[in-house]
Amino acid sequence: MPDRKLLATVLAIAVIGSTVAFVAAVDSNQLTDEHQASQDQNTSYLRVAHASPDAPAVDVRVDNETVLSNVSFGTVSDYLTMSAGTYNVSILANGTDTAVFDSEVTIEPRTVTTVAASGEVTQSGNTSFAAVFFDDDAFTPGENRSALSVVHLSPDAPAVDVTLANGSVVLAENVTFQNASDYVSVPAGNYTAEIRPATAGNDGTVVTTVNVSLESGQVHSALAVGYLNPDEAPADTPFQVVLTEDASVTVQLPSEDEMMDNETGMDGNETTTDDDAETTTDDDAETTTDGDAETTTDGDETTTEEDDEERVVA
Template identity: 50%
Template sequence: MAACSMWGNQTTVTRRLATLGVALLVMTSFAGIGIAAIGANNAQDEDAQVRVAHLSPDAPAVDVLVDGQAALEGVEFGAVSDYLALSAGEHTVTIQTSENETVVFEGNVSVEAGEMYTVAAIGEVTEETFEPVVYEDDFEMPSDENATVRLIHASPDAPAVDVTVAGTDTVLYDNVSFGNASDYVEVPAGDYELEIRGATEENDGEVVTTVNVSVEGGTAYSAIAAGYLSPDDEPADTPFEVLLATDSSGEMMGTETEMDGTETEMMGNETTTEEM
């Protein structure tokens, strides 16, 4: 297997409560309800391209209202949305729990045009560390023989980690801590057994778990470490897993459903789960 360059540069952009409105605003179709950009014109240079991941392992399912209209219902842990074109400007968002309609956020949110983002709800409700984190999806498309992949660390009971390829000396991710994302790195397409280790200076820490991941050529991915390494000791029985979200692929197209039912074609993403 060809050696891959080491990842050491981590990027974190945190926008707290106001960003949560944007985060859940653009989550789409997990409960059979689609939502498109509110007032969007589907022009990528005039809209923000935004997707959302619900990665808080003890957070309940939520419903979302946008500008007073019901948009989403029952959005649960592990959901990663398609990218949506969200019109620049201000929108009123209400977020409430699905079970008893307790409002957890209400306010106006603004979005900017021309960039791609993943907005992830991370942390724990019981520990009062729940927050949205915004990651800029700044990747270059790889060749047909290679994939480009980054790691997002969203497992609240996992230490800072190094990730190595089993049976090789290759280090893919170096010292990625909770809430952070590595840079993208280009790797040969294929199947990988990855060793997740506690971070050390020599990248030789104890292997805490291994995961099997398959990546295709000409595709950009985010590998998202989520859930609990030790769920028996935590407030929710949400075991550790790696969600492999497709950031961009030359062959992949999705649909976005307007609130009036109109469908428009757009670039989308697929999400697969690679478990322990």
């Protein structure tokens, strides 16, 4: 088995400013303090995105306690700190007891999740309302790099490709409604993203373009929300892209000293000398260094497979 004590996995939470009123939201410094005080590594994080274009502002309740209030369309909340477990989660029209979503939700330990309130609430809509869960699991980009995922939450838009530079760079392809693309690493900077109907060659006619600014060392999701054709929709909520900053995971490799300490720690080794000055070493003493732990690099992302990871929230 790999020795997993050699790695520390750092979970960097990029908290987003928001005008939403919070009951249980916390900032990054509080997250750090709470993590350091916690020994069971049971903490998880969850945020809510309002992406239902015909729904009013909503409140979010967890086990009948209001944790987010007056979340309006196009808003993404801060991350909430939660212990792993199963909760009753309700999404209600703001200031009422009318629930558009009410269900048991299981939060796994040491996860970061975005819940998108998606689809339509009016009967004349073409898509049913649903709460869609996305894992915010990107690795922290390298220097002068940024990572981006495209999240399709526009109910009247077809499957899409997202490109840059007149189609020469493909950020995402064939992303369907209520799904998200994998994170891709790109140089940090300002871009004009081209949104096209999905085709085999990623060369469909550009439906709309969106200017995005991708910061160095940051992970982003681009949430496509609203209606492409609001005149034919239940609500006059035009298409837009909401750019968020997401949580990211950084893998820290052990130092040379830590590696040496691990390799030379040989419990049970004995050296005995008899009267004839003969030195023997107990055959039962073994030093093993597990070679199963491997580091793989995919583009600018580095992952290390280890066993008992320590997650530190920054």
